[in-house]
Amino acid sequence: MESALLEEIPSLDLADFRSGDPERKNRFVQQLGEAYQSIGFVALKNHGLSDEQTKRLYTDVQAFFSLPDEQKLRYENPALAGQRGYVGKGKEHAKGRNTGDLKEFYHVGQVVDDPTDPVASEYPDNIWPAEVPSFQQSTTEAYKTLEAAGTDVLRAIALYLQLPENYFDDKVRNGNSILRQIHYFPIENPDAVPADAVRAAEHGDINLITLLMGASADGLQVLRRDGKWIPITALPDQIVVNVGDMLQRLTNGVLKSTIHRVVNPPREKMNSSRYSVPFFMHPRSEMSLAALENCITPDNPKQQPDVTAGEFLNERLIELGLKKK
Ligand SMILES: O=C(O)CCC(=O)C(=O)O
Numbered sequence: 617m618e619s620a621l622l623e624e625i626p627s628l629d630l631a632d633f634r635s636g637d638p639e640r641k642n643r644f645v646q647q648l649g650e651a652y653q654s655i656g657f658v659a660l661k662n663h664g665l666s667d668e669q670t671k672r673l674y675t676d677v678q679a680f681f682s683l684p685d686e687q688k689l690r691y692e693n694p695a696l697a698g699q700r701g702y703v704g705k706g707k708e709h710a711k712g713r714n715t716g717d718l719k720e721f722y723h724v725g726q727v728v729d730d731p732t733d734p735v736a737s738e739y740p741d742n743i744w745p746a747e748v749p750s751f752q753q754s755t756t757e758a759y760k761t762l763e764a765a766g767t768d769v770l771r772a773i774a775l776y777l778q779l780p781e782n783y784f785d786d787k788v789r790n791g792n793s794i795l796r797q798i799h800y801f802p803i804e805n806p807d808a809v810p811a812d813a814v815r816a817a818e819h820g821d822i823n824l825i826t827l828l829m830g831a832s833a834d835g836l837q838v839l840r841r842d843g844k845w846i847p848i849t850a851l852p853d854q855i856v857v858n859v860g861d862m863l864q865r866l867t868n869g870v871l872k873s874t875i876h877r878v879v880n881p882p883r884e885k886m887n888s889s890r891y892s893v894p895f896f897m898h899p900r901s902e903m904s905l906a907a908l909e910n911c912i913t914p915d916n917p918k919q920q921p922d923v924t925a926g927e928f929l930n931e932r933l934i935e936l937g938l939k940k941k
């Protein structure tokens with residue numbers, strides 16, 4: 617059934633899912649599933665990140681990005697295709713574009729504690745900035761909390777899709793997720809940047825789901841299916857959780873990976889910073905993204921060939937300008 621067009625993204629409470637009350641839990645599952653079949657985004661509270669954790673993280677993130685560029689560039693390693701450490705200003709562009717986004721970012725990846733898990737050798741080591749000693753702890757804490765929240769969101773999605781609740785658990789355990797600290801840097805002279813350069817050009821996320829801290833700052837917009845851009849209005853205690861291209865592919869387009877962007881502020885405010893921290897939740901690279909049987913129907917025949925998560929990610933990193941062919 618086609619759902620109504622929404623003026624804003626629905627707000628949900630993860631405590632409902634975690635409550636143990638079947639009615640609250642089921643309501644959460646239905647509301648989440650309906651949102652993901654229409655606008656593809658929700659705002660979520662009680663995600664597990666405390667105010668103190670969030671403050672500590674932002675303090676460290678701001679401390680890192682306020683370092684001089686030469687110093688930050690020491691934490692960039694292009695051989696890692698931007699998957700760990702720093703990625704400098706304007707390096708990443710959206711798929712199908714050449715102009716780089718007006719941002720710099722820092723990636724923290726999975727740490728596998730279990731040496732018997734074969735993925736342990738698949739991931740590069742994290743890179744830590746010596747100038748901000750608490751960066752490792754604050755980003756790792758946020759990583760773990762968002763990974764736990766994301767695992768529960770995927771459990772709710774599994775239930776909505778009439779799969780076993782733990783369907784995604786072993787697929788995301790030690791998954792290739794990334795926490796991205798982003799700084800949309802101040803522009804002193806707007807005339808000096810390419811006319812079509814924006815903070816983040818329109819794109820869909822690659823991964824299964826994204827959990828975004830910082831959407832309470834202006835600029836993020838989602839493209840509704842009637843073509844209208846809807847500003848995201850999250851409260852300070854909410855994170856925004858959206859469907860990525862991998863989950864759209866797995867569900868044969870039933871759940872929607874909605875195009876979104878971060879627009880530039882008005883010209884007179886271009887010299888101000890914006891920070892955000894998305895957690896891109898990826899499965900292990902061997903997960904198949906072949907369309908689920910129960911998402912293929914006569915009305916919705918299979919749309920895409922089979923691919924693994926690892927193959928899909930590789931393709932996209934090349935398209936984003938982060939990896940060479
Ligand atoms: O900064 C934001 O609010 C969103 C960032 C984003 O969409 C992304 O990095 O994929």
Ligand SMILES: [Fe+2]
Pocket residue numbers: 819820821876
């Ligand atoms: Fe995004």
